Amino acid sequence: MSRVLISIVGPTAIGKTKLAISLAEHYRTVIISADSRQFFKEMSIGTAVPSKKELAATKHHFIQHKSISEPYSVGDFEKEAIQLLDTIFNDREVVVMVGGSGLYVDAVTKGLNEFPGVDPQIREQLNLELQVQGLEQLQKKLQNLDQAYYKTVDLNNPHRLIRALEICIGTGKPYSSFLGKPKKERNFTTLTIGLQAEREKIYDNINRRVDIMMSEGFLEEIRSLIAYKDLNALRTVGYKELFNYLEGNWDLETAIAEMKKNTRRFAKRQLTWFKRNEDTIWLDAKSSSIQKLETVAAAAQKLISE
Structure with a gap:
């Protein structure tokens, strides 16, 4: 049986989750999250975890399955994700993976690079x-x-x-x-789909998402986590800026402005990372859900038929 992993990538706030759910419903399959910011139970609003409705639409794996106090590396994720894929592919031809963490995506699709030991x-x-x-x-x-x-x-x-x-x-x-050395062999074929848009559109989406996060209670989430601010999981965009506000280093307006600016910079780095993969099929985020679904399904069918 053919095994195809459809990997949805792209910058933050561009619509990856919506497309992933649409594909999962089409293929009656599950979703693997490769977003390292969404692994942790205590972090919800600031990591844009899928809504309860989205999570109910199809089964998601690797969403809020760890605590911020638990060590969890990209190597751990690679091992667990590959084991899970082996199980899922026993009765499904297609699995959908979605996430904006490039290193974690590559860990699943290509395997991690080998590095020499150091002192x-x-x-x-x-x-x-x-x-x-x-x-x-x-x-x-x-x-x-x-x-x-x-x-x-x-x-x-x-x-x-x-x-x-x-x-x-x-x-x-x-x-x-x-980096870029020959990687581990995988027993599935990866179809990588990237979502892209004009830079101003991406930035507008980010600014709007930050405003929505604040209205949904992100500051209260931050208050509940300030005692843990030095943990690696919390040294991330959004959280560190509001920690600065709560510690009196910035006023709230400055903290929000910095959050938007740093998220825009993060999105730029995401695109730089994903653009390195010459095999990615890039779709316009503005195109309709049906158009995107049909394009991806046609590309997937070619791989399934091979």
């Missing part, structure tokens, strides 16, 4: 620098050591920065030089 003291020193000197110092260090990865990585994710820096320092080579 663990390097990571300890980098964690100390993060605590004493802050995230900006790590950002500058990565910019000096690996310009290529600096342009694509989520600069607000300290875990990613430290991982890249420990490889750069421990091997004397750029982290990016270890």
Whole structure:
């Protein structure tokens, strides 16, 4: 039996969830989330977790299945997602995956890159620098050591920065030089569908989403999490800006403006990451749901028939 994974990618707030649900209903299948911000039970509004209605429309996996206090790496996700796919493909030809976390998407579709071991003291020193000197110092260090990865990585994710820096320092080579090597074989075929729109449209969507999040009680969600603000899961766009407000560093207007600005920058990095895949079929986000569904279904049918 053919095994086709339809992977829906694109920047934040562009309509990936809606298309994924439409496809899952069409194929009577399930959805795997590859959005690393939506893994955690305590984070809902700020991560744009699918609504109760959307979650009820079709079965979703890897949505709020972990606590922010539990260590959970991209390697853990790869292992669990591949095991789940093996089970699902026993009785389905098609599975839908959706998410804007490029590294997590690639972990499932291609497998993770192999890196040499490095002295663990390097990571300890980098964690100390993060605590004493802050995230900006790590950002500058990565910019000096690996310009290529600096342009694509989520600069607000300290875990990613430290991982890249420990490889750069421990091997004397750029982290990016270890990327793009031959990956693990998969027993399914991936059809990658990207959603795109004009930049101004994407930015308008982001600004509107932030306003909606605030009206839905995002600030209250932040208040309930401030005691955990130093956990890796919470060092992310949206949360860190409102933590600054609650700590008295910014007024609320500034915090919201920074949240919108940093989310727009994040969306730009997402597009840079996803555009590297030359096999992606890009669809206009403005096209109708029926048009998108028909285009994806036709492409999937070719793979199923092969």
